[in-house]
Amino acid sequence: MIEVSDITKRYGEALAVDALSFTVPPGHVTGFLGPNGAGKSTTLRVILGLDRPDRGEATVDGRRFGTLIRPLHQVGAQLDATAVHPGRGAEAHLRSLARANGIGGRRVADLLEQVGLEKVARRRVGGYSLGMKQRLGIAAALLGDPAVLLFDEPVNGLDPEGVRWLRELLQSLAAEGRTILVSSHLLSEMAQTADRLVVIGRGRLIADTTTSAFIANGSASRIVVRSPYAGELARVLIEDGGSVEALEDGGLGVAGLAIDRVGHLAARAGLELHELRADHASLEEAFMQLTADAVEYRSPLEEPVSAKER
Amino acid sequence: MAALTTVTRMAAAGPGAWFRDLIRAESIKFRGTRSTYYSLLALVVVGVGVSALVGQGMAARWPHLTAEQRAGFDPLRTTFRGFEIGQLIIGALGVLMISSEYSSGLIRTTFAAIPQRRSVLMAKAIVMGITALVVAEAAAFSAFFIAQALLEPTGMSLSVGSPGALGAVSSMGLYLGVVALLGLALGALLRHTAGAIAALFALVFLLPGVVSALPSPWDDRIGEWLPDNLAGQLVSLRPNPDYLPRTTSLALLLAYPAVFLVAAAWRLGRSDA
Numbered sequence: 001m002i003e004v005s006d007i008t009k010r011y012g013e014a015l016a017v018d019a020l021s022f023t024v025p026p027g028h029v030t031g032f033l034g035p036n037g038a039g040k041s042t043t044l045r046v047i048l049g050l051d052r053p054d055r056g057e058a059t060v061d062g063r064r065f066g067t068l069i070r071p072l073h074q075v076g077a078q079l080d081a082t083a084v085h086p087g088r089g090a091e092a093h094l095r096s097l098a099r100a101n102g103i104g105g106r107r108v109a110d111l112l113e114q115v116g117l118e119k120v121a122r123r124r125v126g127g128y129s130l131g132m133k134q135r136l137g138i139a140a141a142l143l144g145d146p147a148v149l150l151f152d153e154p155v156n157g158l159d160p161e162g163v164r165w166l167r168e169l170l171q172s173l174a175a176e177g178r179t180i181l182v183s184s185h186l187l188s189e190m191a192q193t194a195d196r197l198v199v200i201g202r203g204r205l206i207a208d209t210t211t212s213a214f215i216a217n218g219s220a221s222r223i224v225v226r227s228p229y230a231g232e233l234a235r236v237l238i239e240d241g242g243s244v245e246a247l248e249d250g251g252l253g254v255a256g257l258a259i260d261r262v263g264h265l266a267a268r269a270g271l272e273l274h275e276l277r278a279d280h281a282s283l284e285e286a287f288m289q290l291t292a293d294a295v296e297y298r299s300p301l302e303e304p305v306s307a308k309e310r
Numbered sequence: 311m312a313a314l315t316t317v318t319r320m321a322a323a324g325p326g327a328w329f330r331d332l333i334r335a336e337s338i339k340f341r342g343t344r345s346t347y348y349s350l351l352a353l354v355v356v357g358v359g360v361s362a363l364v365g366q367g368m369a370a371r372w373p374h375l376t377a378e379q380r381a382g383f384d385p386l387r388t389t390f391r392g393f394e395i396g397q398l399i400i401g402a403l404g405v406l407m408i409s410s411e412y413s414s415g416l417i418r419t420t421f422a423a424i425p426q427r428r429s430v431l432m433a434k435a436i437v438m439g440i441t442a443l444v445v446a447e448a449a450a451f452s453a454f455f456i457a458q459a460l461l462e463p464t465g466m467s468l469s470v471g472s473p474g475a476l477g478a479v480s481s482m483g484l485y486l487g488v489v490a491l492l493g494l495a496l497g498a499l500l501r502h503t504a505g506a507i508a509a510l511f512a513l514v515f516l517l518p519g520v521v522s523a524l525p526s527p528w529d530d531r532i533g534e535w536l537p538d539n540l541a542g543q544l545v546s547l548r549p550n551p552d553y554l555p556r557t558t559s560l561a562l563l564l565a566y567p568a569v570f571l572v573a574a575a576w577r578l579g580r581s582d583a
Binding site for chain 1: 327331332334335336339341343344345410411414415416419420422424425426582583
């Protein structure tokens with residue numbers, strides 16, 4: 001269990017985290033979402049005692065991280081995947097962390113095998129791909145077999161097979177009763193991995209809820225339907241109580257009707273369909289809607305460019 | 311949660327065993343990079359190589375020197391010239407031991423595995439200090455034996471048994487150990503490799519030259535406090551009578567890394583990692 005209570009952290013003038021409170025319960029994968037600059041990494045650093053908050057405190061299983069002796073047995077963390085000395089091998093890196101926490105070499109060898117780095121264990125980390133560095137960071141987090149695990153953007157640089165491996169790993173770790181907090185900006189990935197979400201923007205809490213409730217409360221889920229007889233189809237759907245909007249590409253966005261009902265109505269009216277699907281981008285949209293005000297670093301070019309495209 | 315207990319827990323091992331593990335962990339890191347070996351090798355090659363060259367050259371020129379030049383010849387300090395470069399090499403190694411952790415971001419992984427930051431610094435200092443001392447003493451004594459053998463024809467050569475020689479040669483090694491720790495402390499204080507190496511370079515290399523250009527008596531009154539001149543008092547067979555006496559010099563020389571390490575520990579405890 002991770003408890004963040006009323007944390008405020010400034011770097012000079014910049015307010016990185018603003019009176020943030022949330023708890024991360026055991027037995028779940030909790031996604032930690034927010035746009036760039038939202039304060040995710042700062043929060044993780046405060047939890048790990050690396051940065052000192054100006055106000056409030058964070059505890060892991062009731063204790064401040066800084067008071068833990070040999071903390072890898074209680075808390076494992078993967079921060080920045082590139083935060084390893086490029087001149088050192090994976091094995092030396094892990095053995096050093098293990099030794100400082102009273103963990104033997106056997107465990108290091110096992111983990112190198114588990115994350116698939118046993119063949120390159122003695123090679124310089126500087127030559128590793130980002131995905132390999134992610135696996136090394138994950139191995140480091142698992143060294144002490146801790147009950148609480150923190151991962152900062154672990155999916156970055158992993159290949160699709162690696163992403164699936166990580167997702168299964170995180171879910172099995174949670175199923176063993178551990179507390180798992182995973183930060184990510186890949187919302188679609190979080191929707192498949194996390195069953196709880198903590199969403200922040202501009203250092204403030206936006207949502208702390210289950211993934212399904214977050215999606216349901218965000219933008220209502222939508223059905224996308226495409227037909228050469230869009231006008232007629234829209235009329236039929238509205239008559240049946242649906243609300244319809246015209247999409248930019250000529251399709252229709254339908255809300256208020258189930259997907260099988262939309263198919264049924266089209267067939268009954270004899271209208272040809274080219275596409276009928278539920279819109280899976282809903283988490284992204286819910287997120288965009290909720291954090292719209294909270295995006296701190298928006299490219300100044302963003303709006304003119306998209307206006308031109310239209 | 312049976313799976314959580316598969317790793318042997320040694321938290322009950324006591325503070326002594328805990329700190330020994332920190333030293334071992336730092337030693338694994340230290341031995342895990344090639345730059346460690348290259349730097350130590352470079353120190354030995356430069357220190358011993360230059361002393362051999364100087365010994366050889368001096369022996370060749372000896373018959374042509376005036377009586378005055380012969381009288382001013384210090385067979386120890388002159389042949390230890392290579393360690394003026396060597397001190398920068400070992401000092402840079404000390405800087406890199408911690409500044410490379412900051413530049414790569416590894417420091418956060420380190421402190422997330424060992425929140426006791428001051429103990430990490432102390433473990434680093436022990437590994438760095440012992441390694442530097444052992445290698446530097448070996449280099450100093452090798453340089454001494456080779457140079458003195460080459461100086462044999464001049465009649466000025468020393469043996470380990472010569473008065474003051476043993477203390478002077480071992481002081482050379484000690485000084486290099488001091489510079490390595492100064493490097494480590496500056497690396498922890500400044501957190502940037504280039505800045506810390508520049509600061510070290512200024513302290514041990516540039517400052518003595520600048521201060522010696524000051525009007526008397528400030529050249530000596532300030533100069534005698536600088537690490538380079540403190541070491542000079544110990545390594546030279548004829549200490550400068552205007553500078554501090556040897557015992558004071560030794561105490562001050564050892565105080566330098568202690569003071570800088572305390573300052574570094576203070577900053578580590580206060581700032582964000």
